[in-house]
Amino acid sequence: MPIKTEIITIGDEILQGQIVDSNSAWIAQQLLLLNIAVVHIATVADREDAIIDAFEQAKQRADIILVTGGLGPTKDDITKRTAANYFGTNLVRDELVLEHVRGIFAQRKRAMPAINQMQADVFQNGEVLFNELGTAPGLWYTHEDKSFVFMPGVPYEMKHIMSQHVLPKLASVADQGHIVNIYILTAGIGESHLAESIQDIEADMPDYIRIAYLPKLGMVRLRLTGVSNDAEALRAEMQVFANNIKARTNEYFVTFGDVDLEGAILPLMHSKNYTLATAESCTGGTIASRITAIPGAGHVFKGSVVSYTNEIKQKMLSVSKHDLEMYGAVSEQVVSAMATGALKSFDVDFALATSGFAGPDGGTKDTPVGTIWIALATKTTVITRLFHFQNDRNINIERTSTQCFLLLWQELRNLGC
The missing domain is CATH 3.90.950.20 (CinA-like)
Known part of the structure; x- marks a missing residue:
């Protein structure tokens, strides 16, 4: 069975539009490279009832739930405590994480507030995903055969934990074939006119190759996506379609690659x-x-x-x-x-x-x-x-x-x- 994932971002600041949720987009892009489907993305408030409700719904849809935000040391950071209650487990202090947190403050030549000791509290019987770049570790916990992964909301810390710990683990269990993307950049032609001009090429594509239209002002980027156990053969087959699109679009074709016009x-x-x-x-x-x-x-x-x-x-x-x-x-x-x-x-x-x-x-x-x-x-x-x-x-x-x-x-x- 294909692995299904859900992404949950937690934070009032996202719901109020004070910051943009760039974490979900980045996570989804990384999962796409592993051919792991994201079935739902949700943003919830820093409230216990909202977080628990999101967990309950995610369990019905996904096998792995990736959660970002709310792992800080202040009172409004309730994700970890709420999750522990939901899982029916305890938070225990991890001495290695605590030593790391103290080391960060020492390196910055600042006294560590007592409240920051809570950064070292982790799920009992859970897995710690060490955060070399910050004070809040990532956490992996299995509950009712569903995997919950918790990461900080700070983008560079989240990306580090995803890259170093989460993605390698997911790659080892996914085994869902290779995914190949080919990008084609066009400029000076609208999305609908472009689609009309290549509709016969698109119709000839097999079911395992899909085309997506990604328009921006003044340009349209096409993404051909295919899935196969033989990545080399798949790429060669996809390149034939890409070359046909290049020939058809002619004066509007700019380049192959996931770049903007200036790129x-x-x-x-x-x-x-x-x-x-x-x-x-x-x-x-x-x-x-x-x-x-x-x-x-x-x-x-x-x-x-x-x-x-x-x-x-x-x-x-x-x-x-x-x-x-x-x-x-x-x-x-x-x-x-x-x-x-x-x-x-x-x-x-x-x-x-x-x-x-x-x-x-x-x-x-x-x-x-x-x-x-x-x-x-x-x-x-x-x-x-x-x-x-x-x-x-x-x-x-x-x-x-x-x-x-x-x-x-x-x-x-x-x-x-």
């Missing part, structure tokens, strides 16, 4: 020894941030100017006062000058520039909120694009950034890259 562009530019800079106004450094988030970006990216005022546009990018007064900051003339100025200042092969009213205010009657100009300067030309978005600031910034990468990608294609 595909930078390695290509590096291979051609091309360099890049940005001059950003309405995007406020978002493009530069997306670029520098990619390892090895320094091989291509030389820098950015966030020219949020006309003064900086003039001083740092050599935009003329005449153009600013005659056409306004949000204009084709000014964004072209920004891109050209960045190209010269940074001495690069390509420069991207943005200027617009991202919202929710700042527009005029003739140039309303959502009006965005972008430009790409090369050593021989300047290409501009005008967009009319809505008044959602965050979405407008994301759309603008993606359109800049798409413009750069299209120009690289035109150059034969």
Whole structure:
């Protein structure tokens, strides 16, 4: 029988929207690599009745229940105590864990509050999953033939315990065949049009190969997923379908791989020894941030100017006062000058520039909120694009950034890259 898992995150701060539950997404991704199904994900409050109810429901659906959060030393961290009562077991102090907790405080040259001794309390007859990175250990407890795994809510501590202890243990018992993923990145085509264009290829896929559409603003990532005991043969079979999709999508195909547009562009530019800079106004450094988030970006990216005022546009990018007064900051003339100025200042092969009213205010009657100009300067030309978005600031910034990468990608294609 296939192993079924459920993920439970505990914490009022998640339910109130103060933090985003990134733990569940990461755990689910790791389980997918082992071909272990996640049948349910739940978030519950720091209340005993809510936690017990979640445990009861999870037992009906899953074989392994992965729980994060509520393992700290303060009064609102009730997960461990509630679980012990639910299992009908006791909490006992583990001297090795206590020694580790004391060592962490000593290393930081801080006195350990007495309350932190409770971090070393573990389930009697349970398994301790040692946490080398923090004070709260992970715990594994079997109750009525169901395995409950408890981990801290702190993401880097949870990931450490999952990677070092939980995933190896699950891999040893799963034995559910190899799972193979192939990713295909497309840009400039919508999800529905993409699906329509490859519907016959999708229809020809066998039942053990599935396709998922993962859209983002301006791009769609396809994920082909297959399961087999022969991973090499499966990958070869899946690659045939992937190559057919590449041929069919043609001008919209970007690359194979689980990357965003900028993640595909930078390695290509590096291979051609091309360099890049940005001059950003309405995007406020978002493009530069997306670029520098990619390892090895320094091989291509030389820098950015966030020219949020006309003064900086003039001083740092050599935009003329005449153009600013005659056409306004949000204009084709000014964004072209920004891109050209960045190209010269940074001495690069390509420069991207943005200027617009991202919202929710700042527009005029003739140039309303959502009006965005972008430009790409090369050593021989300047290409501009005008967009009319809505008044959602965050979405407008994301759309603008993606359109800049798409413009750069299209120009690289035109150059034969």
